[in-house]
Amino acid sequence: MLNNLSIKNFAIINDAQIDFDKGLTVMTGETGAGKSIIIDALSLLVGERSYSSMIRKGEKKAVIQGVFDYPKKSLEDFGIEKDRQLVIRREINRTGRNLISANGIILTLKQLTQIGSRLVKISAQFDNQELLDNHLQAGLVDSFANRDFQDLLDDYQSKFDDYSRLKNILIKKQKDEKDRQSRLDFLQFEVKELSDLNLQPHELDQLVEEDKK
Numbered sequence: 680m681l682n683n684l685s686i687k688n689f690a691i692i693n694d695a696q697i698d699f700d701k702g703l704t705v706m707t708g709e710t711g712a713g714k715s716i717i718i719d720a721l722s723l724l725v726g727e728r729s730y731s732s733m734i735r736k737g738e739k740k741a742v743i744q745g746v747f748d749y750p751k752k753s754l755e756d757f758g759i760e761k762d763r764q765l766v767i768r769r770e771i772n773r774t775g776r777n778l779i780s781a782n783g784i785i786l787t788l789k790q791l792t793q794i795g796s797r798l799v800k801i802s803a804q805f806d807n808q809e810l811l812d813n814h815l816q817a818g819l820v821d822s823f824a825n826r827d828f829q830d831l832l833d834d835y836q837s838k839f840d841d842y843s844r845l846k847n848i849l850i851k852k853q854k855d856e857k858d859r860q861s862r863l864d865f866l867q868f869e870v871k872e873l874s875d876l877n878l879q880p881h882e883l884d885q886l887v888e889e890d891k892k
Contacts, residue, residue: 681721681799682764683746688738689771690716718801721745725795726788729771740772747798757794759784765798767791 686695692713706714723729724745734741747765759765759782769791770778779786781794809815821828 680748685744686720687742688735689741723769724767725799726792731773742770744768757790
């Protein structure tokens with residue numbers, strides 16, 4: 680859950696602090712009031728790419744920070760220690776030296792994207808089309824499985840990878856054998872032709888003499 684969103688020098692926003700309570704939060708306003716800017720800021724915290732044009736005019740950098748309840752899945756793989764809250768911070772500088780951190784740990788954009796996928800799901804117009812995606816359908820079915828399903832899936836993936844690797848080895852060996860057999864057939868054909876000619880010693884010299892005559 681997102682508890683707090685802090686936005687500084689981003690687009691037309693100078694400084695905004697937004698607190699979120701449990702339950703449904705609705706933001707309303709006229710066109711141009713800045714609703715989409717808040718969504719854009721939140722998107723940066725979950726892995727969207729940043730641009731210097733996002734910085735408020737006349738400022739050197741923009742800072743977006745979000746405070747989240749600690750996710751259920753562990754973040755130890757990213758070197759982030761367990762805490763009651765997860766604080767993600769992004770700095771966008773005009774110099775291009777941007778900074779991403781989570782609980783003080785420096786992250787890459789790829790790592791932030793992996794973490795962000797566990798924290799926030801941003802739905803937009805036409806997102807219903809995702810329901811036609813085979814991978815999403817498989818994920819929905821998998822989500823109904825028990826807690827041990829991921830272990831089964833990992834085990835299956837490992838065995839499938841082994842199968843794919845061995846299959847590729849077999850295909851290569853079969854191709855090599857086919858090439859070898861083709862080469863052998865060609866050489867046997869040449870040997871037969873030479874044998875049928877029944878060539879004799881010094882026959883070339885005789886053929887040359889006959890050609891001269």
